[in-house]
């Protein structure tokens with residue numbers, strides 16, 4: 001299965017916390033532009049898997065490649081550069097910065113990538129418009145509903161044009177209708193841009209949208225037959 005076209009490659013991954021084996025002998029290959037879902041009960045290791053791919057956690061054993069970079073060979077600075085440039089993160093509790101407006105939140109990852117101010121404002125406003133949030137640019141997170149906050153968070157994750165979006169239960173804190181809207185938005189925008197989307201979720205609705213579904217049982221990661 002392993003070949004150069006894979007954008008993400010996990011080979012023989014083991015992840016322990018102390019004596020607790022969370023993942024063992026796990027392999028995962030994801031191609032450019034795929035939408036891959038990871039399911040599993042609470043505590044099964046979904047966030048751990050996403051954090052390994054995002055370079056936020058180191059595996060106990062095994063190798064991880066992201067966009068041609070072997071994560072274990074990168075130092076902290078190189079890892080942080082890879083995260084900043086190639087990855088976008090979306091979380092269950094939105095994680096917007098409360099003291100920044102919607103516009104400023106979306107501008108942040110672009111500013112970190114030294115994109116010039118005028119362009120960051122233009123791109124942020126255009127994403128707000130695309131996501132049905134025109135006129136919300138000066139609002140602070142607490143002035144937005146959960147669904148609106150998550151749409152801002154998706155705009156923030158996409159603003160610097162990452163190759164890969166890692167979404168950790170992005171609809172876990174939303175009601176069903178809002179969750180479905182957010183899922184469709186994520187699916188549509190990633191497909192239009194050719195952005196790879198890896199999502200941990202409990203949502204059954206997502207399964208029809210994804211290209212492939214993986215499930216964590218015990219310390220095993222298996223592809224579900226759809």
Ligand SMILES: Nc1ncnc2c1ncn2[C@@H]1O[C@H](COP(=O)(O)OP(=O)(O)O)[C@@H](O)[C@H]1O
Nearest residue numbers: 017020022040041042043044045046047048049
């Ligand atoms: N930093 C950590 N230290 C110790 N144990 C952890 C740590 N992070 C996660 N775990 C444990 O690893 C297991 C998997 O956690 P997690 O990946 O968060 O599961 P999920 O996202 O599927 O709910 C859980 O048993 C959790 O308690």
Ligand SMILES: [Mg+2]
Nearest residue numbers: 046047048168
């Ligand atoms: Mg989790």
